[in-house]
Amino acid sequence: MKTIIPCAALVLILASSMAGADELTSAFLQKHCIRCHGSKKQKADRRFDTLPDQIRKLDDLERYQEIVDQLNLASMPPEKEPQPPVKERARAIAQLTRKLTAARAELNTSGGHSALRRLNSWEYRQTIGDLLGLNVEVWNPAEDFPEEVKADGFDNNGAALVTSGRLLDHYFAAAEEAIRRATQFGDRPPSKKYTQESPFYFSGKNSRDLPKLFKVDRFRFIPETPFTDLYGRHYRGGHIGFLPLLRQGGVAHSGIYTIRVRAAAVSRVHDYGKALGDFRNGDPLVMEIAAVDRRGSVESTGNVSKMTSLARIELTNEEPRWFQWKVFMEAGYEPEVRFRNGPLAAKRMVRLLTTQAADKPEFKPFIGMKGGTEKAHGVLKAYRGPRLRIWEIGVEGPHLDTWPTTGHRALYGKLAPGELNARTIGQRLAAFAEKAFRRPPLAGELKPIQRLVAGKLNEGVKPLQALQLGCQAILCSPGFLYLNLGEGELDEIALASRLSYFLWSSPPDETLLKLAAAGKLESGLSAQVTRMLADPRSDRFVRHFVRRWLDLGNIGTMPPSEDFLEYYRDNLETAMRKETETFFRHVLDNNLLLREFLDADYSFLNRELALHYGIEGVKGNELQRVSLKGSRRGGLPGHGAFLTASANGVDTSPVVRGIYVLEKLLGYTPPPPPPDVAAIEPDIRGAVTIREQLVKHRESATCAECHRKIDPLGFALENFDAIGGWRDEYEKKNPIDSAGKLPGGDSFRTFPEFRKLLADRQDQFSRCLSEKLMTYALGRELEIGDRPSIDEILAELDGKKGGLRELIRLVVLSKPFLGN
């Protein structure tokens, strides 16, 4: 609603004759409404002759909105009264809608000023990570923070973000924990080596106090072979733990560890048919290394309270081989090896093998046997199907680059605990505050915290604790939590922060701060943008911008239904998200033209995602560039993430998808439907297709006014189900008709034809993406006053044939970015 109206035609109307439009609207009201809603009569207490031409107040906005709604529903004028001709009604609706959109934008204007902008959860997380030298991938300091308010899909809008007591409670807890983790007095922890050979399960005395995962039971037995086989993807029979680290409560220190596993994939091709469920016969076996935290965990299910996936790899070797990774493990975590794409849970497997594969000779002795340990062990030992075979697991580390860590030094410098006293503590607080505030503290800003700490020391609180309390206060103070960009032209220090939070979601580094202090940042911006985009921290920008631009959070709130088995078995969500992020990164790194997003004939897929797209021959779990020539896909509209985020996890709606395409690719948000429209009643009994159900959108003139812009875009994507898989027909064999006509008049019959038409609208897309980048960079919504800057950027981009990286550079150099 608050986006700048993109259509060139509309701009002309707006620019040339807003007064003209007002006249037409007044004429319409005069002719068709005032008789019952004017000075003589005020039916239902409504009166329109006193409505102002310009909407300046919310009350008037509501009144005009109601008029539009009633016209849209065709409930006004009442049936018995003379009706305006269809064209005239449609025009009045269009004009009034434009009027309302413009008025809303104006009433909500911030005057081009991004209000004191709180770090959002993502930025807070990365900032704590950088400031205190902590890996925040696994331990997320912002884990339970309340969800951020979004404006236009973005969660860094200063005016919209809310600070509450509840959030402040979280800040206290997070700061305390972060400081605790960063504090590393003591000697550098030495690197240690741990190994365990098969068996990985234990019984009797050896198994006392062990979690279930390590204990022999009906589906876990101690093998007579020097290896242990994993059968399925459930923890029982599909996961193994690592005893040496279990015994000591996980690794003692966070850091990089080398993990090695000697493994093989045996009997990938099987003849058990349907008994092995959804396992694709002959598939590589996916081995996953997970890190788990068993502390404070829930009994049962392997006693895992938290889990993170460290690595996945596809195995095709029948002979044992060593596999090795260097991965980060959080203190207190232990590794587990898992058969990620295993057929079934062992329990179910035993049942199915003795029923559906009962004819196999190896199972004969067990058919008819009463269910129990003997039967289960016997069946599993006799089984000749795909198994992940593990000989040995080794862990070594931590490998630490620096000691003490950067975070520790940020807090304590080089001081030993014994050297902490009132004076040194005061110095440390000043140094830490400057780092945390990303600028020197204002006169008097740090004093209350210094006084607090001095007071605590006097009370007898230990120096280390007093200093930590002061640092906690710094991390909860507005100087840290908010980006203060001031008003008017940004000073260099503020510019450094705006720039680093745009491209790194985290604080400016030494280089930026030095340049800013010397007054040389603004003149050297281009070089800095190049440097920053080449820095690995820019991945944070890619990840977060893509997530917010395409609303990928939808996938978390509306997770695909469990009926989509392959979505979970093949880990498609992770692959899809990575595909789109990798693609964005690729366009950015190579400075490709923006149209690449619309019609690239390649993408980045792994084996499982490629199969989901119907593409064979891709190997391995890592994403790699894959040609899409010959497939129907290409560009964002064919990306799984795009298609899943625009569905609801169960089925698709052309209206929802159409709006998604309009908002995300073409930069236009259609007005909402009038409030009392009867909801459509989905009917899956097969009689009626969705196209037939939406017939009113085409046949009613008032509905069609908006829906002719929305529905065709959604129908074009109807061949993709709720998780982006291609389908030629609906359930009950109804055919899918994806044909449509775009508002300009161009028609298409299939998705590839639609893609081509979309690619022709690359100017509209470029404007949309530029506006979104600008919105994200500024931390506020765009206004009419920003339009000239966007126009300039687009003109320059077009002239130089510039790509995505150039676009970002131009955003940084633009007037709105350099001022507030």
Place this chain on the structure above:
Amino acid sequence: MNKRTHLSRRRFLQGTGIALSLPAFDSFAARLSAAEKPPRRLVCIGNHLGFYPGNFFPKAAGKDYVATSTLKPLEAHRDQLTVFSHLDHELNGGHKAVQGFLTSIKKEEAAGFPGKNISLDQAAAEHVGSSTRFPSINTGILRGTDMCWSRAGVHVPPINNPATLFRGLFVNSPQSAREAERTRLKHRASVLDALRDSASVLNRTLNAADRDKLDQYLTSVRDVERRLQMSKEWLNRPKPKAPIDEVLDEERQHIDEVALLYDLMALALQTDSTRVTTLETGLGFRTAELDLGGYHGLSHHGKSKDRIGQLQIVEAFLATKLSNFISRLKEAKIFDNTLVVFGSGMSDGSRHSNRNLPVLLAGGGFKHQGHVVCPAEQHKRVPLANLWLSVLQWFGSETDRFGRSTGTFSPMKLG
């Protein structure tokens, strides 16, 4: 920065002329001194995916309706409950409007209201203050359904681990832990003072729009201070002895968890650990445990007889758990002072409709009316927020407004 006084659309459009044709509830009859009467309690139960209207709303109005399949499990309590038809908040947004069940306002609109989008339970909890250890206890399955919202417009997440709830209610921290907590509260209070002073220095350098934002920060500081004070009051008071065996921290089926959370809520009320509790079943409720298809998929029934049939089983299950809960409250002799609100911010999941919501009230010592059918016509509708306002007033709050309410509504007289 323009402070918006957003006039509720419906409130505005109703103008001056449209009167409610149903009797309003005399709110002052409810204002009885706490010393004379046992305290009042409120329980709110929500569900994300709605209730299939065909199986929820009875055909006939009044007390002699034939129980539908979803209401059948509640037959034993028929005379102490009222089902309402044609009530809602006139919101739309499908899944995104379910959060409006107890608020009548979506979070995107909250900024324009003085009370933001505070939910019924939180408004009641405010009234209780620190008379009980917990102003409210919010529980749920998985992430719940975004049902409860604070006055600051922040979502209150539900506790979904029964063991955590048990510990909170009945397990006293050891003396040493309480000492440590007392010290920590003391330090926290000092830090809050320092933050306030530090912020005022920053404040002087800001322009008006930025000052508004910093004001939010300062309000947050005050909010934390207030709750700190309440925590300190309760730190030394021992918790009640656990009337049941310790609830272990172990993985449970959802169907068991629902029952357990209901039990714990009953105990919480019985021991006066709180007077406001909520339970919300999230979208991921594992219907596979009832041998049914995925819940979200079932709610998209598309008129399929099979899916509706499966949905019927889920909904009857949820109603059975409610019925058991009411029986517990009766056994504990607190039912007459406890009002149970049951329903959802969604009605028909297949249409993603937020209109004509399923709403059921039980207990509270009212003369219940069976099935109350409110007007269905557009301009005669009763805002659901009016019912919530009456509930809030019954609970003891002296407010005359809640969310989008235009007045009170209670066809059930105090019995």
